[in-house]
Amino acid sequence: GDSVTQMEGPVTLSEEAFLTINCTYTATGYPSLFWYVQYPGEGLQLLLKATKADDKGSNKGFEATYRKETTSFHLEKGSVQVSDSAVYFCAQYSSASKIIFGSGTRLSIRP
């Protein structure tokens, strides 16, 4: 069935470090892909999305490219800040017409 697998955390980085959080998916067809972020005590917020192969989603310095050949949608940011500390979820809109989330990756940034 459709699924999303993402890099397990927690991930701890120093401020201004480069961030990559890996995400791969299995799906029937070509699903829309999403990254959501959950800050402490809050609900999820859409960070970025891509709806077809080779699309690049970007927001707040984060980027992710929809790679059909590797079925991946890795999240990257060139220089992280303390305020980026949160839990990040990769997700797909599946063929069963529902959003499937990965397990989440907790990111902590040290000043």
Next chain:
Amino acid sequence: KAGVTQTPRYLIKTRGQQVTLSCSPISGHRSVSWYQQTPGQGLQFLFEYFSETQRNKGNFPGRFSGRQFSNSRSEMNVSTLELGDSALYLCASSLGLAVATDTQYFGPGTRLTVL
């Protein structure tokens, strides 16, 4: 524009009781989806309502049910509560027209604890 609101924010119940959670979507949004978030199972889709009709459903037992009113507000009900129902229940709203690409806006969640 006001965001998605959920009430109550926190709830404590005992096993066997039932509970009703409420979600008010963003004005103009006609789709409301519900999710359960637990440390063990992560985020799981419960169901989606659009124009007062359940449009999609996840793999949860019949104890979990929901409904949507004509003003798009939604409620979910869990009957005969079990310890394993302790979770953060998130509601999300969207326009509901292009489901594969719609942006879902999430509420802050209702934290349910079952004792």
